[in-house]
Amino acid sequence: MSITDAIDCDIHPGVPTIKVLLPYMSDYWREAFIARGQDGFQPASYLPNSPISCRPDWRDGDAIAGSNFDLLQKHALDGFGSRFAICNVLYGGSFSISETMAAAICAAVNDWVKAEWLARDPRLRASIVVPTQNPRLAVEEIERIAGDRRFVQILMPVALDMMLGKEHYWPIFEAAVRHSLPIGLHAGSLYRYAPTTNGWPSHFLQDYVGNNHAFESQLLSLISQGVFVKFPDLKVVLIESGVTWLPGFLWRSRKTWRAVRPEVPWVNESPIDIVRRHVRLTAQPMDGPADPAVLERVINQIGSDDMLLFASDYPHWQFDGDRVLPDGIPSRLIEKMARDNPLATYPRLQETIQ
Amino acid sequence: MAKHVIATLAEIPPGSQKLVNVKGRAIAVFNVAGELFGISDACPHQGGSLAAGATVGLTTSVKPGEYCHSRPGEFVRCPWHSWEFDLRTGQSWCDPRKFRTRPYDLSVELGDTLIAGPYVAETFGVSVEDQYIVVEL
Numbered sequence: 001m002s003i004t005d006a007i008d009c010d011i012h013p014g015v016p017t018i019k020v021l022l023p024y025m026s027d028y029w030r031e032a033f034i035a036r037g038q039d040g041f042q043p044a045s046y047l048p049n050s051p052i053s054c055r056p057d058w059r060d061g062d063a064i065a066g067s068n069f070d071l072l073q074k075h076a077l078d079g080f081g082s083r084f085a086i087c088n089v090l091y092g093g094s095f096s097i098s099e100t101m102a103a104a105i106c107a108a109v110n111d112w113v114k115a116e117w118l119a120r121d122p123r124l125r126a127s128i129v130v131p132t133q134n135p136r137l138a139v140e141e142i143e144r145i146a147g148d149r150r151f152v153q154i155l156m157p158v159a160l161d162m163m164l165g166k167e168h169y170w171p172i173f174e175a176a177v178r179h180s181l182p183i184g185l186h187a188g189s190l191y192r193y194a195p196t197t198n199g200w201p202s203h204f205l206q207d208y209v210g211n212n213h214a215f216e217s218q219l220l221s222l223i224s225q226g227v228f229v230k231f232p233d234l235k236v237v238l239i240e241s242g243v244t245w246l247p248g249f250l251w252r253s254r255k256t257w258r259a260v261r262p263e264v265p266w267v268n269e270s271p272i273d274i275v276r277r278h279v280r281l282t283a284q285p286m287d288g289p290a291d292p293a294v295l296e297r298v299i300n301q302i303g304s305d306d307m308l309l310f311a312s313d314y315p316h317w318q319f320d321g322d323r324v325l326p327d328g329i330p331s332r333l334i335e336k337m338a339r340d341n342p343l344a345t346y347p348r349l350q351e352t353i354q
Numbered sequence: 355m356a357k358h359v360i361a362t363l364a365e366i367p368p369g370s371q372k373l374v375n376v377k378g379r380a381i382a383v384f385n386v387a388g389e390l391f392g393i394s395d396a397c398p399h400q401g402g403s404l405a406a407g408a409t410v411g412l413t414t415s416v417k418p419g420e421y422c423h424s425r426p427g428e429f430v431r432c433p434w435h436s437w438e439f440d441l442r443t444g445q446s447w448c449d450p451r452k453f454r455t456r457p458y459d460l461s462v463e464l465g466d467t468l469i470a471g472p473y474v475a476e477t478f479g480v481s482v483e484d485q486y487i488v489v490e491l
Contacts, residue, residue, distance in 0.1 A: 225418060226415075226417075226418025226419070227418075229416075229417075229418055230417075230418055257448070258435065258436075258437055258448040259435050259436040259437065260436065261413075261438065261447065261448055262410070262413035262438070265413045265414050265415035265421060265422070266415040266416070266417060266418045266419075266420070268414070268415070270448070
């Protein structure tokens with residue numbers, strides 16, 4: 001089914017080449033990238049020719065997926081009839097090994113998004129991409145950009161240098177809460193740590209499916225380390241996670257918490273209650289069975305109508321035609337997913353932009 | 355309600371616990387620093403024996419990384435899934451609304467005020483100053 005006038009909580013403008021970012025960089029970094037001749041910082045999860053990177057009818061020849069503004073406007077904004085769409089740029093700054101290069105690329109991406117995307121269509125909003133490789137630099141970037149109310153979220157890959165709940169990252173949460181910005185955790189990583197506890201998978205199949213490990217571990221880290229106790233106003237959005245892994249994970253977390261509660265005494269309520277209050281998920285893709293009735297049961301097992309956010313994940317190939325939502329999503333949820341939940345999760349969407 | 359002798363005080367010294375049966379009901383009895391508690395032995399979760407569980411204090415926290423310990427020995431953790439039960443109220447800590455084990459009123463009474471119970475036969479040769487643990491049910 002198609003949904004019009006929805007708030008699309010995950011679209012991906014693509015950086016075509018580092019060259020488009022150079023005008024937004026300092027003299028030093030412009031010179032550095034030219035001297036090094038480095039380019040092609042697309043994340044390995046979305047290699048240019050891989051099917052997931054771009055739906056065939058959205059492809060623009062050999063161009064990097066999502067890099068053409070006119071096509072994004074035509075497909076994602078006009079095509080879906082969306083009220084707003086949140087731009088989540090997945091690019092090298094988020095996973096550079098060098099902290100300073102990370103900060104330079106992230107800043108250039110944020111300025112590029114402002115100038116060449118947000119400025120050109122009032123329906124567009126964006127996430128601030130930040131260098132988690134150095135939380136102090138991430139906070140600097142948040143402080144630099146957060147005043148522009150079209151930025152509605154702070155974005156990072158879900159898998160990082162270490163467990164996200166550790167105090168190492170708390171300055172980022174403190175800045176997020178100060179600016180009333182949710183933290184968006186997107187499928188992906190820094191691409192330099194083994195994505196499993198048993199080492200490196202040999203195939204993309206394993207790597208992409210294995211994002212679930214990262215979503216579970218990071219979510220449980222946030223809960224166990226007391227991040228939601230320390231930052232009671234913090235909201236976290238899990239983006240492109242697949243959704244249906246959640247109920248079983250919640251049951252297992254609650255069951256184990258009841259047994260080992262004194263180990264984490266600051267977790268003073270069930271992990272399920274914590275997640276229902278603080279965590280949201282974009283509903284693209286929805287990893288479901290063929291039978292819509294089964295998918296409906298799984299969604300109901302999440303036990304909250306407030307958690308799912310409509311998203312197309314444009315231009316990633318997650319659905320064909322206009323079947324942006326699979327059959328089986330309870331009808332009572334669709335309106336909430338398309339408008340109420342995004343507005344509640346991203347309060348800045350309710351503001352009129354001057 | 356009737357009073358039943360379930361043990362002598364000497365059988366359950368401070369820091370110890372004992373499973374007793376009274377009128378077909380299994381009761382776990384705990385002596386916490388001289389104060390006596392009795393709760394239904396069957397854990398309301400899946401029936402584990404609370405008399406076999408470890409007693410612990412209460413651990414709470416208002417700040418990640420900090421531990422506040424209080425009420426030493428006043429909780430028992432079921433040996434099966436480690437659920438914590440408050441010996442004073444029978445309440446499960448994690449889900450107090452849904453799970454509680456039934457507490458029993460215990461008191462320590464002097465021998466010459468007792469109504470005859472299972473220990474009557476065994477009091478032979480025991481002085482009347484001995485203290486008995488009595489349960490009311």
